[in-house]
Amino acid sequence: MPGSVNAAAAYLTKRRGVSIKGESLRKKLRGLEGESLSMEMMEMLTDWMVEQAAGTPVATDWILSLAAQFNLAIDHVPAAPDGGWPNEIDAIKDKLLHVSKFCGQLSAVALDVLQDNRVTLEEADRMLDALQAVRTMCHRMERNLRRAVAKGRQRD
Numbered sequence: 504m505p506g507s508v509n510a511a512a513a514y515l516t517k518r519r520g521v522s523i524k525g526e527s528l529r530k531k532l533r534g535l536e537g538e539s540l541s542m543e544m545m546e547m548l549t550d551w552m553v554e555q556a557a558g559t560p561v562a563t564d565w566i567l568s569l570a571a572q573f574n575l576a577i578d579h580v581p582a583a584p585d586g587g588w589p590n591e592i593d594a595i596k597d598k599l600l601h602v603s604k605f606c607g608q609l610s611a612v613a614l615d616v617l618q619d620n621r622v623t624l625e626e627a628d629r630m631l632d633a634l635q636a637v638r639t640m641c642h643r644m645e646r647n648l649r650r651a652v653a654k655g656r657q658r659d
Contacts, residue, residue, distance in 0.1 A: 504555045504562075508532070514551045515544060578635060580642045583650075591651035598644040605640055609633040 504511070509525035516522050530538040540548070545565075552562035560579040570577045588594040612633045616626040 504552055506555060511548060511551055515547055518547050518550075519544075578638050578642055580639055580646070583643075583646055587650040587654070588647065591647045591654060594647045595644055595651065598640055598647060601640050602637060602644065605633065605637040609637055 507525065508529045512523050512525040512528040515528065531540045531544075549563060549566070556562040563579065567577050567579075609630070612629050616622055616630050622630075
């Protein structure tokens, strides 16, 4: 993150109203024996990292790592517009077309990658990018679907 562990400690001190020094925070972040961070502090640090990283996914990468330790998969999904889309059904249709497009791209990449029955790191990266594009669009479509149902209930 831009800044230092001291900047993060200053942020935590201000938010919590309880002083923490940079070196104490560093020990907690490194997980030294007897040192740990509470979930509340991690949430605050995540808020700080989101500010520092201008909202880029790097600020929440630690959550993906944590999930992976428990065999869970999480994807970064861009924020929806406030209140959703004016017409959620049209948004679902649009995303469905994108899912089809991304599935075609995944198939093309996978065929290239698997042609020689081995996978290089570069090839894996290409295939992972295609897989992530499909998953992200599916997450977004799921969000549209939930909003469409909620909006339908509001009209009933």
